[in-house]
Amino acid sequence: MPGCLLSSPGQRPAWFPQPLQAADRIVLLVIDGLGYEQLQRHAHLAPHVTAMVGGAITTIAPSTTASALTSLVTGSTPAEHGIVGYRMDMGDSIMNSLRWWSDTRDLRQIHPPATVQPIPPFAGMSIPVVSRAELEGTAFTEAHLRGSRPCGWRAASSIVAQCAQLIKAGEKFVYAYYDGIDKIAHERGFGPYYDAEITATDWLVGALLEALASGTTLAITADHGQVQVGNNVVHLSDDIKDLLHHQSGEGRFRWLHAKRGHQDDLVKAATDAYGDIAWIASREQIVEEAWLGPARGGQMSEQVKRRLGDVALVPFTDTTFDDPLDSGPFSLVCRHGSLTSDEMFIPFLAQTV
Template sequence: MPAGDHDRARRARLSLACRSGESRGSPRGSGCDVGGAACRRHRTRRARSPAAGDAGHRTGSTVGGADRLRRAFATGELLRPTDDVPNLVDLGRAVASASGAPVALRTRGAELLRDLIGEPSHLVLLLVDGLGLGLLERRSPTSTLRRLLATELRSVFPSSTASALTSLATGEWPARHAVVGWWTHMPTIDAAAVLLHYQRRSDGRPLDELGITPAQAFPTAPLIAQADRDTLSLLPREFVDSPYSRYASGGRPRRGYLTLRDAVDTVIERTRDAREPTFSYVYTPRIDSIAHEAGTGHPELDSAVAELEEVVEHLAVGLGAGSRLLVTADHGHLDAPVGRRHPLRPGSILDALQRVPPSGDPRAVYFHLRPDGAARFHDNFEGRFGNEFALLSIEELEEMELLGPGPLGDEARGRVGDAVAISLGASILGMPGVTGGRAWLAFSSHHSGLTPAEMRVPLLIA
């Protein structure tokens, strides 16, 4: 740890420990932050509710779904996305600030994370896709990953790679950056796109061939573009030149790697040889891929976490003087038992009431409904899936601030459709119109929901 940061980091850890008491599911408004007057959980939020007498009578109103979600938040079965606890949005702002970008931290969580980071000459962020906090909690308390754990962070909703990585890159919630799921509906083509692959979902056609520019797909600029230090993103070779990688790196240099150890050795050499401050970002998808295919209880996943631990040890020991290493994740994982995987079949009554196929993620599904079909859709969906999903109108989604504090931005509102189905646990929905859709249903584990297994992610600091 760079000289002079020890006391500040210790104070920040104590404060974060107090704040994270809510992160395991305590009702919002309980507990109190360190600092009394700085307490943010007791602030008054602007109330937004339907006009008197129209509850349950608005077009597309889904009375019951919101109440089920609130009960699940109160019991801790699900975790609310909130800026009242440290989260990935906070981390994105803290990292950008530590890299010299002129960024407003905005929340107490971001300020505390910024204190933990300190003033390193060389800042390294390792993003491990799918490394939920639960995977670390299975390891020995004396293991390196457990010993380096500084605090718990909360992901965004949907707890999906596309949404979470964009929140980390921009320091904004999905309500503002508008990447609202793995399959995001694009109004200009009236179809869903896989934004991280920059393709139309149904046929894989590149979005640029359909007239969509990166600025349209990703309307919020990444913060790292404003950094005043030498930056480098190290990504798997197959991703390094993608439109999303170019966007998320802020146009700064990128380098492809063959193995994670290769990337780590590049970072070590870079911090030892540099004559000016640096920021290095490393992304690895291996744990996420294994969890999807094999499930969270498979020995192969434990082996992959053990291998990651060796890489983190090697990196932490090898970094040059004045370096700080951060390790975090975009989301965790939750297994989907076979009996909880539900295909949405073409030709069904639900399908007939939709204007275009649904978008989003398996545990956060957006529906784009025919103008005259909202009430029938609600009744049919509730009858079939009401015990496993909460169906909300978009007004309710916004009122509950599930995509982040404040109102939906114009771009996000145009992408979320008319209703959203949110899993109350392990259940998933398989969508029609998805290339390889059956393969998605066959995955053993998924994410994108609000369960603690999916929403709780670690922040390791060395």
């Protein structure tokens, strides 16, 4: 997508929304967590967004922020860029890819972001990025946005002023990121808080359409959708734990790493135990079937392959797989990561003002 948006008008793919085909000034607003199916169900709360031209596209697997945002800005798949999930096995540690640490240890020196993820964003161009000010200088920002020009905001309303000023100053492409919907869905689930956030996000879109200079095209997309799992948490059985060395990934794309010599046993045990609630796949199946997308040269690198587990548990029901080491300050109500339509379908919409 970024390479296509940065290309000359008239050279963009036919599947791009019509307003983008001839656009020469573009603001791309990435709304974290806004799934297309959730947008359709809440259309009455988002009149500005739903009036835009376009439809649904498919995100990557796993449908998680670190992997999807990196794919969005590099135009590459997780199989290529190597950010294969929320928590990745780096050999010496399980690294949280958004925070770039393991437990309380910062891993930036041990695993340099530009080495872990080597593909330059935005086709190597220096693009203004309007995102939370506190994200500037973080390791994940270095991994997926290095070389860009940070234009940080501290209040969501500043996104409007910042984008409008950049376009007025002559920028042809602005990348903006807003994470309110994702935060509320995780913490509160669907309901009145989520509805209020959809309404607030629609205000943001409407304000952008009002503030941007005439002739500017506003495009909207997302990284993933959400499903509400609530208390539907699956704790691994003792039979599984007996074969297990450790876990990585996340609750809706959980990687199991087998004890030495027990890979096949773990695949069978997981299939027998959880095949009625989740897709169960071995590492070999994931690679051969390109679940994480195709790789250049047709082959996932050994370095990236080593970041995967032996068995993937990918729920198709509204459940999540527990890992006691994968926890935060509160229990997540909505989650993502799996391959269901609620998680995989995201909007790609545009309107020229």
